[in-house]
Amino acid sequence: MSSGPGHPLAYPITVTIGALAVCAAWAPFGTLDQVAAIAAVALGVCGYTGYRLALAFGILRFRRPSTAPTVRVARIRQQHRLVGRSWLEVGGTGRPRWVPVYFDPALVNLTETEGELTDRTIHVAGRRLYPSGRMRDVEPPGRLIDNPSRPDPGAPAHVAKATRLRRRLLLDSQSTVAAPIAALLWVYLDGGGFSVFLAATTIAAACTIWLSAVQGSDPT
Incomplete structure (x- = not known):
């Protein structure tokens, strides 16, 4: 099977790259603590995606060994x-x-x-x-x-x-309704104004879409 756009893993990998790009876009505008938090989110995205891809490509076992395949x-x-x-x-x-x-x-x-x-x-x-x-x-x-x-x-x-990209993103974005709540919690804990709230909202939204995609969302 090819590894082009029609590959089953093309969509989750694309969304993962998008989530990391959102994190990278906001990092230059944050304080030291905010940049550290963004870096922790990005590391979590990379680590969990790596685990899922290791299962998908057979690097890790997804089931116990069986003698009757x-x-x-x-x-x-x-x-x-x-x-x-x-x-x-x-x-x-x-x-x-x-x-x-x-x-x-x-x-x-x-x-x-x-x-x-x-x-x-x-x-x-x-x-x-x-x-x-x-x-x-x-x-x-x-x-x-x-x-x-x-x-x-x-x-x-x-x-x-x-399987159109726009439709898949729209379906996976349903869970982003919780992103503003997570952003308000971050502003409450760390302080900051509207720009911090906007950054936290977009990062949280990108991560919720990523989580749906990397777990294997079905667009049908």
Whole structure:
């Protein structure tokens, strides 16, 4: 699979770069304490993104080693609070298990099929999928929507619209409603005027969008 704009990890990496750019843009205007706080935020963004990418690329294990990599998988879409994510429901392992994956257009028309899961990689229907977290033994919280049992002929047009960068950012920005509250708390603790409030709001907003993206948000 290519690493171009259509790659499942292109969006979270792009949003991560954007969040770091926002932090870097405000750093020259802050006091020493404010710059230290911005640097701590940027380090947290880099560290957590690195952890997620290490899981996705197979550097870290996302599941315990298994001697039976061939399993039955089905895609489900999770809607929990303001965030949607894609999960693979894994059968044939004694009991159902769930693993979150970064959104791939192939997931939209994925019916229950055989897949190959090692402790580091996922291959389903001839494609490599990228885990966005560790496999879990309990059902994900929130509302779970199963994929249709048959492929939808209109899915390609739906996916093309859903995966536009502007739309994905708009969906992930729903959680930014809390950014002004976090900014007010920072102003209360550290002091400062409107410029400090504006800086804290934009940094908090960028980080909430980044968190949704790096955890594997689903635009469908």
